[in-house]
Amino acid sequence: MRAVLIVNPNATSTTPAGRDLLAHALESRVKLTVVHTDHRGHAIEIARDAARDGVEVLIVHGGDGTVNEVVNGVLEVNGPGAEGPAVGVVPGGSANVFARALGISPDPIEATNQLVDLLSDYRRNRAWRRIGLMNCGERWGVFTAGMGVDGDVVAAVEAQRAKGRAVTAGRYVRVAIREVLASARKEPALTLHLPDREPVSGVHFAFVSNASPWTYANARPVWTNPSTTFETGLGVFATTSMNVWANLMLARRMLSRKARIEAKHLIREDDLPWLRVTSDTPVACQIDGDYVGLRDTMTFTSVPDALGVLAPAAQTQSDQR
Secondary structure, eight states, X not given: OEEEEEEOTTSTTOOHHHHHHHHHHHHTTSEEXXXXXXXXXXXXXXXXXXXXXXXXXXXXXXXXXXHHXXXXXXXXXXXXXXXXXXXXXXXXXXXXXXXXXXXXXXXXXXXXXHHHHHHHHHHHHOOXXXXXXXXXXXXXXXXXXXEXXXXXXHHHHHHHHHTTOOOOHHHHHHHHHHHHHHHTTSOOOEEEEOTTSOOEEXXXXXXXXXXXXXXXXXXXXXXXXXXXXXXXXXXXEEESOOOHHHHHHHHHHHTOTTXXXXXXXEEEEEEESEEEEEEEEEEEEEETTEEEEEEEEEEEEEEEEEEEEOSOOOOOHHHXX
């Protein structure tokens, strides 16, 4: 079995020693080629070339942004649902939301052992786990997208990263507080369009999910749509008020999976086949933690069984309780 290990050497938690250990472990199971990314978009190119060459497995050692690029490169060649390369992840970023949502350990050594075992399982069963993805029109999303303050936060963090500042959970929190307070002074610009419902105007921001949790604050999960998984439709979490106290109460609920995530100013729906967000003026948009620019219209569509992944079997709702 041929595999390509795609390494982002600039990812937050990758080290030369860890990369060598990972490569050595994988070489015992597959015919391995190791490629390092050296510019934004490089992982798309690597994945595209590997898919065209018939490589069976692409293993990403990097953060969520690198994973997104690899998935987009694969689907550019094969399209959703095709028998293209399966994608595995050894976390190397700061949040690693996609890997954790798949059931992969955030610890790179434990994740490496998981992948070695999963490769052995595949040799016996000859079947990859398949997951649904989110078609965002201009690109594919694997776990989340957002318009409004969510995009503003990602844009601000990326600007700080460009200045050489480390990306940490604390920095995200500080930037998020600043952007939320700034957004509270703005008039709502978004309109939410959902299947079989009248459009909802006066929306300040919208988070769209393809998996849960929505993100992590260090090791602590943050929930918006707890029942949204790679095997369901999309989830949406949007607000019609930026009242600070109301949103602080909502934020507390988002830190507990068991809490009822509800509020009078909250629009939250699960298992949607599609949704659209429009805006009176262009607003910031992010996909999988990458800032994609200003947009006035985005349509998000759930595409089941779009991608093969090297990951544990999906948990049922009863397993997760």
